[in-house]
Amino acid sequence: MTGTTTIAQSLPVTEKPRRTLWREIVKSRWPYFFISPFYILFAIFSLYPVLFSIYLSFTEWKGLGPIKFVGLKNYSLLFKDSVFWDSMVNGVMLFFIYVPLQTLLALVLAVVLNSKRVRGFQLFRTLIFIPNITNMVAAGITFRLLMNQENGLFNILLGMVGIPPVPWLENVWAARISLGLLIIWAWLGWNMVIMLAGLQTIPGELTEAALIDGASHSQAFFFVTVPLMRQVILFALVLSTMGTFSLFTEPLVLTNGGPMRATTTPIMAIFGQAFSNFRFGYASALSYVYFAIIFVLTLIQVRLGGRREA
Amino acid sequence: MFRIHTLRQLTSVLILSVIVLAACGPAATPQVIVQTQVVSQVVTATPEPEATTAPKPSGKITVWCWKAAQDTIVNPGVVADFNAEYPDIQVEFVTYNPGDIYQKLPLALTAGTGAPDVSCVEDSHLAQFVDLGGLTDLSDRVQPYVDQMNSYKWIAGQKDGKYYSVPWDSGPVVTYYRRDVFKAAELPDDPDSVSAAVATWDKYLETCQTIKEKTGSNCFPNNKANNDGRLYEMALWQQGLGYYADNGDITVDSPENVATLQKLGEFWEADLVSDQQSWTDGWYADFSTLEKPVASFVEAAWMGVFYKTWIAPGTAGKWGVALMPAMKDGQVRAANDGGSGFVIPDQSQNKEAAWAFGEFVSMRKNSQNKMFAYGDFFPALETAYDDPLYIEPDSFFGGQVTRKVYVDVVKEIPTAHIYGPRYADMNKFVSTAIQKFATGEMSAEDALKEAADGIRSNQ
Numbered sequence: 001m002t003g004t005t006t007i008a009q010s011l012p013v014t015e016k017p018r019r020t021l022w023r024e025i026v027k028s029r030w031p032y033f034f035i036s037p038f039y040i041l042f043a044i045f046s047l048y049p050v051l052f053s054i055y056l057s058f059t060e061w062k063g064l065g066p067i068k069f070v071g072l073k074n075y076s077l078l079f080k081d082s083v084f085w086d087s088m089v090n091g092v093m094l095f096f097i098y099v100p101l102q103t104l105l106a107l108v109l110a111v112v113l114n115s116k117r118v119r120g121f122q123l124f125r126t127l128i129f130i131p132n133i134t135n136m137v138a139a140g141i142t143f144r145l146l147m148n149q150e151n152g153l154f155n156i157l158l159g160m161v162g163i164p165p166v167p168w169l170e171n172v173w174a175a176r177i178s179l180g181l182l183i184i185w186a187w188l189g190w191n192m193v194i195m196l197a198g199l200q201t202i203p204g205e206l207t208e209a210a211l212i213d214g215a216s217h218s219q220a221f222f223f224v225t226v227p228l229m230r231q232v233i234l235f236a237l238v239l240s241t242m243g244t245f246s247l248f249t250e251p252l253v254l255t256n257g258g259p260m261r262a263t264t265t266p267i268m269a270i271f272g273q274a275f276s277n278f279r280f281g282y283a284s285a286l287s288y289v290y291f292a293i294i295f296v297l298t299l300i301q302v303r304l305g306g307r308r309e310a
Numbered sequence: 311m312f313r314i315h316t317l318r319q320l321t322s323v324l325i326l327s328v329i330v331l332a333a334c335g336p337a338a339t340p341q342v343i344v345q346t347q348v349v350s351q352v353v354t355a356t357p358e359p360e361a362t363t364a365p366k367p368s369g370k371i372t373v374w375c376w377k378a379a380q381d382t383i384v385n386p387g388v389v390a391d392f393n394a395e396y397p398d399i400q401v402e403f404v405t406y407n408p409g410d411i412y413q414k415l416p417l418a419l420t421a422g423t424g425a426p427d428v429s430c431v432e433d434s435h436l437a438q439f440v441d442l443g444g445l446t447d448l449s450d451r452v453q454p455y456v457d458q459m460n461s462y463k464w465i466a467g468q469k470d471g472k473y474y475s476v477p478w479d480s481g482p483v484v485t486y487y488r489r490d491v492f493k494a495a496e497l498p499d500d501p502d503s504v505s506a507a508v509a510t511w512d513k514y515l516e517t518c519q520t521i522k523e524k525t526g527s528n529c530f531p532n533n534k535a536n537n538d539g540r541l542y543e544m545a546l547w548q549q550g551l552g553y554y555a556d557n558g559d560i561t562v563d564s565p566e567n568v569a570t571l572q573k574l575g576e577f578w579e580a581d582l583v584s585d586q587q588s589w590t591d592g593w594y595a596d597f598s599t600l601e602k603p604v605a606s607f608v609e610a611a612w613m614g615v616f617y618k619t620w621i622a623p624g625t626a627g628k629w630g631v632a633l634m635p636a637m638k639d640g641q642v643r644a645a646n647d648g649g650s651g652f653v654i655p656d657q658s659q660n661k662e663a664a665w666a667f668g669e670f671v672s673m674r675k676n677s678q679n680k681m682f683a684y685g686d687f688f689p690a691l692e693t694a695y696d697d698p699l700y701i702e703p704d705s706f707f708g709g710q711v712t713r714k715v716y717v718d719v720v721k722e723i724p725t726a727h728i729y730g731p732r733y734a735d736m737n738k739f740v741s742t743a744i745q746k747f748a749t750g751e752m753s754a755e756d757a758l759k760e761a762a763d764g765i766r767s768n769q
Contacts, residue, residue: 062420062441062442062443063416063419063420063442064419064420064442064443064444065443077767080767081767081768082760082763082764082767083764083768148590148591148592149585149592150586150592151591151592167535169535169536170534170535170536170585171535171749172535258535258536258742258745259535259536259745259749260535260742260745260746260749260751261742272735272738275413275416275417276412276734276735277732277734277735277768278416278438278442
């Protein structure tokens with residue numbers, strides 16, 4: 001008797017999870033209905049294209065006319081595609097040019113603004129954030145004018161103190177660094193706000209205690225603040241990594257990917273294949289390989305940075 | 311490998327992939343400034359009697375074009391003339407830069423909606439759109455005009471024996487030169503003497519060396535790090551070379567192409583070239599300045615109107631037009647650069663009116679010559695050349711009879727395989743090669759080999 005009761009009692013328990021999910025959905029049908037514009041739009045404009053391009057990546061298609069199935073041809077072609085792989089290398093170089101500097105600057109600025117000694121904290125925060133909401137096309141064109149080798153304001157100012165003209169956009173490395181400057185200008189404020197948000201979760205007593213114990217301000221920064229900010233810094237780094245490889249507007253406007261394709265990013269290469277060469281199948285295959293690479297990179301970053309005790 | 315232990319980890323991986331996907335999504339593309347302008351009002355004047363009894367087309371047509379071309383059609387009154395003959399057609403222009411048309415038109419063609427009734431397209435991009443599809447087959451309509459137009463103009467707009475374009479202007483290439491610079495260098499500055507002084511690229515280089523020694527002026531602008539490949543393409547075109555052979559084989563790294571690039575490289579080596587990037591302020595200043603301008607520029611007939619109207623209006627009377635240099639003595643001194651025409655998308659609801667417009671603008675002697683007189687867009691219509699306009703002196707060019715020069719040049723333009731269906735992509739590869747060669751990173755041979763490999767593996 002007792003045995004059967006136990007079984008009978010345990011049965012509903014195992015079945016419960018399945019039913020509750022559906023029940024929960026039915027129970028919350030009105031809230032789901034009211035947020036449905038999001039997932040309907042998401043399905044049409046994000047999910048469908050993502051799935052359709054899996055299919056496209058095995059085909060040749062100009063955007064018009066028949067879709068020709070070609071199997072793995074696109075994937076085998078792309079391993080020899082020097083433009084795409086060079087663009088990945090460009091992404092790596094750009095990453096090292098500006099991401100460490102930007103992250104450090106963002107953290108330092110955040111710490112400075114977070115200390116209670118800075119007056120007009122909100123004003124500074126806004127000023128540093130404003131470039132991020134400035135239209136990138138306008139900003140890019142302005143930077144291009146400022147960086148003109150012959151008539152740009154930067155070189156005119158440098159000339160006044162006797163520095164010869166810098167070929168900001170006329171040389172492979174200079175162009176990459178110039179692009180890095182534009183990106184730092186545009187994205188520093190955004191990273192700083194993330195850091196500020198993180199800092200505000202750290203109790204001030206910890207730094208205070210370190211200072212009282214005799215640590216200098218820089219020691220307190222590196223040995224107290226930075227370790228506590230680990231997760232936040234990681235978050236900013238991960239977003240910066242993905243952002244670097246998918247840069248589009250900034251290089252398009254500032255350098256159009258030149259000189260010698262040195263500032264062509266993977267997204268620009270993919271965009272060019274799709275919308276300038278009309279090779280939608282091939283561009284889809286590139287997108288998926290690109291996605292896989294970024295995904296693995298991000299996992300590695302999370303893995304390396306996410307360890308509790310390192 | 312990463313092992314996923316819990317549901318929570320799975321969820322975070324999923325969220326991560328959504329973020330990555332979102333980051334892969336399209337970034338904001340530059341906004342396009344659209345300027346619409348209804349040009350024609352319905353003219354009430356009585357139309358000229360027509361021989362045909364078929365009803366005349368009517369309704370509104372939308373025309374996409376860039377500013378310079380639109381002005382050239384509208385300002386000399388060609389649209390007004392058109393409306394005198396077709397009073398029931400309203401022409402609405404939408405102004406886009408060429409680059410914006412090449413983004414928007416293919417999207418509209420592939421989407422099946424949103425295309426205009428008529429679009430201006432440069433010859434360089436025409437073949438790609440013809441290859442893409444979605445354009446109206448105009449074979450029957452253009453048939454009477456095929457023999458009346460520069461024959462090379464039909465090539466880019468043709469596929470499988472069918473015609474998809476209405477050719478408008480040609481780009482016969484000449485050498486524009488500054489008379490004041492030649493004078494300052496104590497060289498004769500009349501067109502015939504200058505033509506002789508630049509008879510070959512070698513002689514051109516010697517002449518420019520003399521000019522640089524005596525005046526400090528550079529020969530021409532040709533940017534190294536952001537070279538656009540146009541001058542190189544003209545030098546290929548005059549030899550009947552190109553990016554691919556008749557059978558479609560890629561010839562980007564052929565010995566002749568390499569030799570051509572090396573020839574242009576001699577000007578960089580001799581330090582005779584201004585390093586201004588094309589279509590930037592510094593480049594305009596090279597032409598417009600009165601102090602040490604560049605001595606010359608090899609470019610097509612349409613460059614004349616740009617000098618006159620906005621690049622260098624202050625230099626009127628100081629310019630002359632000579633023939634372009636030949637690669638070797640006695641070889642062809644003619645090439646084409648640019649040129650444009652119209653296409654009619656298949657989705658147009660008013661093809662009759664669209665064709666009427668294209669035909670009236672391009673295939674009528676009067677329209678073509680009005681536009682040529684206004685804006686130096688050289689007519690591809692050969693029947694237009696028989697007109698007093700062509701022997702009129704042009705005061706901007708020091709009273710030289712320049713239009714006759716273009717007519718002589720256009721007849722000599724050889725067939726070259728440059729503006730093919732993959733032109734935009736090939737130009738990008740070749741420009742990169744020229745940049746690597748010009749900045750000393752690679753030899754001409756290696757750079758063009760790399761470009762050719764890229765193009766070959768990219769199809």
